[in-house]
Amino acid sequence: MEEQQERRNAGEKEGDQPSRNSGQTGPEPKEHRTSIVEMSDKVMKNWIQSLQKARERTQSQTQWPRIPRVPQILRRTQDFNKFYEPRVISFGPYHHGKPDLHPEEMIKPLYAEQFLADSNQDIKDLYTKIGSNIKAVRDCYDSISTKEYDDEALAWMMLLDGCSLLQIIRETDTSNVLAYHQRCLVKLDLFLLENQLPFGVLKLIFEGAKFNDGPSMEEKIKKFVTDTGRPTGIHLEEENEEPSHLLDLFRSALLGRFKMIRRSQPEQEQQPEKKGKSSSRQGEDRGSCCPWKKGIWKSFRNIKELKAAGIHLQLNRTSSLRDISFNSHFFYGCLKLPPIIIDGFTKPKFLNIVAYEMCPEAPNDYAVTSYISFLYELIDQADDVKELRSNHILYNCLGSDEEVAKIFNEIANDFVNPDAYGDVKARIQEHYDKRVNTWMAQALHDHFSTPWTIMTFIAAVLVLFLTAVQTYCALPGN
Numbered sequence: 001m002e003e004q005q006e007r008r009n010a011g012e013k014e015g016d017q018p019s020r021n022s023g024q025t026g027p028e029p030k031e032h033r034t035s036i037v038e039m040s041d042k043v044m045k046n047w048i049q050s051l052q053k054a055r056e057r058t059q060s061q062t063q064w065p066r067i068p069r070v071p072q073i074l075r076r077t078q079d080f081n082k083f084y085e086p087r088v089i090s091f092g093p094y095h096h097g098k099p100d101l102h103p104e105e106m107i108k109p110l111y112a113e114q115f116l117a118d119s120n121q122d123i124k125d126l127y128t129k130i131g132s133n134i135k136a137v138r139d140c141y142d143s144i145s146t147k148e149y150d151d152e153a154l155a156w157m158m159l160l161d162g163c164s165l166l167q168i169i170r171e172t173d174t175s176n177v178l179a180y181h182q183r184c185l186v187k188l189d190l191f192l193l194e195n196q197l198p199f200g201v202l203k204l205i206f207e208g209a210k211f212n213d214g215p216s217m218e219e220k221i222k223k224f225v226t227d228t229g230r231p232t233g234i235h236l237e238e239e240n241e242e243p244s245h246l247l248d249l250f251r252s253a254l255l256g257r258f259k260m261i262r263r264s265q266p267e268q269e270q271q272p273e274k275k276g277k278s279s280s281r282q283g284e285d286r287g288s289c290c291p292w293k294k295g296i297w298k299s300f301r302n303i304k305e306l307k308a309a310g311i312h313l314q315l316n317r318t319s320s321l322r323d324i325s326f327n328s329h330f331f332y333g334c335l336k337l338p339p340i341i342i343d344g345f346t347k348p349k350f351l352n353i354v355a356y357e358m359c360p361e362a363p364n365d366y367a368v369t370s371y372i373s374f375l376y377e378l379i380d381q382a383d384d385v386k387e388l389r390s391n392h393i394l395y396n397c398l399g400s401d402e403e404v405a406k407i408f409n410e411i412a413n414d415f416v417n418p419d420a421y422g423d424v425k426a427r428i429q430e431h432y433d434k435r436v437n438t439w440m441a442q443a444l445h446d447h448f449s450t451p452w453t454i455m456t457f458i459a460a461v462l463v464l465f466l467t468a469v470q471t472y473c474a475l476p477g478n
Contacts, residue, residue, distance in 0.1 A: 065244035112163035119209030196245035254322025302380035343397040371418030376412035
């Protein structure tokens with residue numbers, strides 16, 4: 001014990017500080033104090049640099065709108081390659097040079113040559129125009145995907161891809177280069193998020209075109225976009241805003257608008273409203289991803305249950321997926337929905353639009369995502385799809401109602417519902433909660449669902465009326 005105490009005392013003298021168990025306190029070592037100060041300065045410096053990089057990334061204004069990649073949260077989903085990557089032709093740097101696309105990539109020069117001949121333009125002049133805007137082109141894409149290309153290679157890529165893309169649109173149904181099944185897949189490739197070209201590049205290519213006959217390139221683009229997945233005869237309102245790319249143009253067509261293709265310099269183009277900025281649009285209720293926090297709790301699960309509560313579907317003859325409304329009149333409820341076509345390419349197109357709306361570069365409304373979420377809450381099984389078909393709201397080109405129900409159930413599994421139609425759902429729920437509406441709907445369904453039951457009811461009422469008149473006439477004094 002005495003030896004241990006002597007060693008402890010000696011240690012205290014050598015270090016000029018009390019031991020841990022001595023019960024005394026003293027100043028901290030100078031060296032330790034210095035390291036904390038140095039570490040604090042380093043941490044603050046890294047923190048300031050991180051903030052500056054984040055602000056530059058989110059607030060930087062580019063000459064043309066950026067073309068984002070699919071968000072990381074969706075890249076981990078099943079069948080990512082099937083729904084988000086091109087199958088036949090790549091456009092832009094994200095999927096350029098992939099070995100599985102090489103055979104079809106060889107047709108690009110043929111399409112580009114035909115476009116240059118039809119538009120009476122010189123390839124050198126177009127290359128010069130794109131080269132003078134090459135910085136704007138680089139700013140449109142992720143820097144990692146473009147750093148391996150010098151300015152000349154990137155300009156040539158934009159020229160070749162842009163000319164071939166425009167020629168594909170011009171002869172989408174009459175191509176002699178691609179087989180029919182390849183043309184169908186190319187149409188899908190044109191609307192993939194990571195397969196887009198800046199619309200400013202396309203404008204540089206076609207704004208000087210002089211076609212000898214037929215409609216202009218702007219009219220061809222409008223027809224190509226509006227005929228994709230939309231019922232015929234629907235009028236689109238022109239919107240005074242430049243599209244970012246073809247997918248953005250297709251999205252605006254689904255929402256009943258068509259972004260104007262103006263012949264102007266890219267520096268003067270109007271930037272679309274981005275997330276994080278205040279929106280001046282009226283009539284929008286983006287709501288919350290958790291509707292029960294607003295007092296809305298949806299207890300109905302599908303169209304079949306709504307029908308049992310006296311809520312019927314009606315076609316809304318408008319051009320926008322936004323136009324969803326509900327009106328309640330005593331025991332009768334009417335849910336109006338816009339028309340939509342469902343085919344084999346609906347799922348990848350919707351998934352890419354949803355991916356685009358999840359990006360900061362997209363318009364700040366989540367309009368298509370909200371529409372898909374709303375249909376997801378209405379469609380639970382094939383009978384629900386049948387109700388939509390019978391009311392001419394949904395055009396099923398797949399041949400199976402089960403497949404349509406499966407599509408909406410699978411699409412909505414990978415994103416959060418923005419609940420833009422919270423007000424509509426609240427009014428539906430209010431009508432649904434009134435039990436008398438369910439009773440009346442059931443009575444009408446049981447006794448007035450066919451013309452024969454209606455005729456039987458009218459006959460019974462007529463018999464009762466005539467019996468009452470006969471009885472009255474048989475009374476003494478009448």
